Amino acid sequence: MPTFTYGDLSIEVDEDGFMQEPEQWNEEVAKALATTEGVDELTDEHWKVVNYLREYYLQFGVAPMIRKLCKETGFNLKKIYELFPSGPAKGACKVAGLPKPTGCV
Amino acid sequence: MAEKSPQELLQIDYRPPRRDWMDPSIDFEARRGTWSYPAAPKNLEYLGFPNPREWSPTDEDWKLPDNWQEIIHQGLKDRLERFRSLKVFMDICVRCGACADKCHFFIGSGDPKNMPVLRAELLRSIYRRDFTTTGKILGRLAGGRELTAEVLKEWYYYFYQCTECRRCSVFCPYGIDTAEITMIARELLNLVGLNINWVMEPVANCDRTGNHLGIQPHTFKDNIEFLCDELADITGIKISPSINRKGAEVLFIVPSADYFADPGIFTFMGYLLLFEHIGLDYTLSAYASEGGNFGLFTSHETIKRLNYKMYAEAKRLGVRWILGGECGHMWRVVHQYMDTLNGPADFLEVPRSPVTGTVFENAASTKMTHICEFTADLIANGKLRLDPSRNDHRRVTFHDSCNPARAMGILEEPRHILRTVCNNFFEMPDNTIREQTFCCGGGAGLGNDENMEMRLRGGLPRANAVKFVHERHGVNLLTCICAIDRATLPPLVEYWVPGVEVSGVHELVGNALVMDGETRRTTDLRGEPLEGVADEPSPEAEEASHV
Numbered sequence: 001m002p003t004f005t006y007g008d009l010s011i012e013v014d015e016d017g018f019m020q021e022p023e024q025w026n027e028e029v030a031k032a033l034a035t036t037e038g039v040d041e042l043t044d045e046h047w048k049v050v051n052y053l054r055e056y057y058l059q060f061g062v063a064p065m066i067r068k069l070c071k072e073t074g075f076n077l078k079k080i081y082e083l084f085p086s087g088p089a090k091g092a093c094k095v096a097g098l099p100k101p102t103g104c105v
Numbered sequence: 106m107a108e109k110s111p112q113e114l115l116q117i118d119y120r121p122p123r124r125d126w127m128d129p130s131i132d133f134e135a136r137r138g139t140w141s142y143p144a145a146p147k148n149l150e151y152l153g154f155p156n157p158r159e160w161s162p163t164d165e166d167w168k169l170p171d172n173w174q175e176i177i178h179q180g181l182k183d184r185l186e187r188f189r190s191l192k193v194f195m196d197i198c199v200r201c202g203a204c205a206d207k208c209h210f211f212i213g214s215g216d217p218k219n220m221p222v223l224r225a226e227l228l229r230s231i232y233r234r235d236f237t238t239t240g241k242i243l244g245r246l247a248g249g250r251e252l253t254a255e256v257l258k259e260w261y262y263y264f265y266q267c268t269e270c271r272r273c274s275v276f277c278p279y280g281i282d283t284a285e286i287t288m289i290a291r292e293l294l295n296l297v298g299l300n301i302n303w304v305m306e307p308v309a310n311c312d313r314t315g316n317h318l319g320i321q322p323h324t325f326k327d328n329i330e331f332l333c334d335e336l337a338d339i340t341g342i343k344i345s346p347s348i349n350r351k352g353a354e355v356l357f358i359v360p361s362a363d364y365f366a367d368p369g370i371f372t373f374m375g376y377l378l379l380f381e382h383i384g385l386d387y388t389l390s391a392y393a394s395e396g397g398n399f400g401l402f403t404s405h406e407t408i409k410r411l412n413y414k415m416y417a418e419a420k421r422l423g424v425r426w427i428l429g430g431e432c433g434h435m436w437r438v439v440h441q442y443m444d445t446l447n448g449p450a451d452f453l454e455v456p457r458s459p460v461t462g463t464v465f466e467n468a469a470s471t472k473m474t475h476i477c478e479f480t481a482d483l484i485a486n487g488k489l490r491l492d493p494s495r496n497d498h499r500r501v502t503f504h505d506s507c508n509p510a511r512a513m514g515i516l517e518e519p520r521h522i523l524r525t526v527c528n529n530f531f532e533m534p535d536n537t538i539r540e541q542t543f544c545c546g547g548g549a550g551l552g553n554d555e556n557m558e559m560r561l562r563g564g565l566p567r568a569n570a571v572k573f574v575h576e577r578h579g580v581n582l583l584t585c586i587c588a589i590d591r592a593t594l595p596p597l598v599e600y601w602v603p604g605v606e607v608s609g610v611h612e613l614v615g616n617a618l619v620m621d622g623e624t625r626r627t628t629d630l631r632g633e634p635l636e637g638v639a640d641e642p643s644p645e646a647e648e649a650s651h652v
Contacts, residue, residue: 001159014142014145015142015161015555016554016555060321060323060324060327061319061320061321061324062318062319062320062324062365065328065331065365065366065370066366066367067331067335067367067370068331090554101318101365101366102302102303102306102307102310102317102318102553103306103307103310103316103317103318103361103362103397103399104317104360104361104362104366104369104397104552104588104589104591104592105317105318105362105365105366105592
């Protein structure tokens with residue numbers, strides 16, 4: 001299992017850098033994971049997306065539909081790509097500590 | 106997206122390598138982008154599959170059981186006894202080569218081991234040496250090979266580089282079903298813990314929650330309600346489909362991506378509008394919440410284990426018959442395996458359209474009808490009010506999804522629907538559609554990101570045909586009836602044919618349906634402005650077009 005280290009932080013991730021144990025997520029982890037996505041500083045707009053994803057995940061156990069993410073945060077898809085260059089699923093969800101969706105997606 | 110440019114990928118060398126094909130050596134490190142990650146141990150543990158462990162194909166030691174050769178040998182022996190088809194497929198091939206250039210992966214890679222005949226030889230050579238007299242005596246001279254660790258690694262590489270699309274089988278003069286050879290090889294690989302995560306995680310999720318994505322009942326309900334809110338914004342019609350309702354006439358089952366991911370969600374909206382339009386008495390199920398069955402990419406036992414829930418739920422809810430959505434390989438399972446694995450479904454009735462009275466005799470055994478058959482019948486009987494001009498912003502072609510086309514013969518129905526609900530429909534060249542359709546390049550569990558280079562190579566013949574109609578007729582929408590297609594075709598066309606989008610067929614049905622009491626539509630189901638009304642968007646449309 002690959003391990004991602006950043007400063008004193010050390011977390012287990014999958015081959016694509018997604019957290020293996022999402023319950024160990026915290027804000028420091030988010031900041032560290034963001035650096036792997038080319039996001040050096042998490043702004044309020046980044047946190048709005050990350051916090052929404054986190055709350056949704058804790059309630060529903062999966063990532064939200066992208067359309068719902070856009071509606072709830074008020075950011076369109078283009079804006080989300082500006083914030084997280086790999087996009088909502090691969091970028092924003094990774095920073096928020098969500099597992100990677102699999103199947104016909 | 107792959108790091109290589111289209112120009113680089115198009116440098117395909119069709120000359121076979123000098124090395125004897127019988128002596129394999131695969132450098133997985135050098136071939137990154139063309140193989141899939143192994144299954145995470147948690148998924149194998151959950152399913153009770155053998156040999157869960159952390160490993161990577163790039164490792165020298167794959168951590169196999171000590172007696173792995175014996176396990177594979179016994180596994181092949183058992184299957185040769187159980188499946189006469191396998192024995193025939195092993196013995197009958199004369200290596201005529203009719204299949205050789207029919208595989209999308211061979212066309213896109215030039216790798217001779219992607220010729221279906223040679224892919225099958227990877228297994229057949231072991232069969233010859235271990236199970237035929239000439240092979241036992243003459244070994245290599247008779248085309249037999251010893252099962253070494255290198256051969257097993259080669260199996261992992263090439264049997265997870267076949268999408269089980271069965272295009273090659275169309276051209277085989279003996280009718281060898283090469284997908285079934287891949288299926289058996291994958292069964293054998295599973296016996297020693299060689300599987301890929303993009304298959305096994307959906308299998309584990311599906312076993313636990315009823316769908317690939319691991320969506321639980323409260324999330325299922327929330328997703329459906331959200332899509333209904335979206336529909337209300339666009340059409341003014343508020344729909345509230347029932348979930349897990351006992352006594353409904355019809356159980357409707359879709360691939361889970363249709364209520365989770367773009368662009369499948371727009372197809373889902375189309376289904377809901379259609380059922381509202383005709384007043385169908387139906388229910389969704391939060392348990393039978395997946396049409397797809399990744400057991401098909403794993404083993405016969407796993408197919409059975411996952412398919413079971415659809416029928417168990419139909420029985421529990423007491424419905425009369427099952428209607429299935431735009432799912433691909435579900436239909437291979439239902440049409441060709443379901444009856445012997447989980448049948449007979451004698452507690453259900455032969456599907457009968459409550460609107461037209463048509464009885465779907467072709468589904469007399471499975472009791473499950475394809476939504477395209479159902480909708481085409483409604484159209485043929487004049488039961489739908491349609492305004493095809495609402496799809497005038499689309500110039501449409503149709504990709505025959507492999508399994509509905511080749512495993513079930515759904516060829517005319519989607520075309521009949523498309524020609525009715527839109528005004529601009531164009532076919533791709535004959536040798537790329539219907540029975541001869543080219544795979545999306547990402548079926549059978551290969552639609553993951555780490556395998557992107559192989560997906561783009563395998564998808565090249567399909568994309569090339571799309572490019573043809575894009576350039577000749579200005580096609581800007583590639584329709585299909587499979588959720589894997591809806592996930593894998595968008596990056597494929599973005600890479601090879603920018604300017605083309607992907608949708609399901611029922612998305613266009615939903616756009617065209619004229620609903621009683623609806624508000625004037627100014628956008629399509631995606632929230633994109635309709636032609637002719639784009640200059641005067643209503644406030645509702647502006648609100649809906651947030652993506």
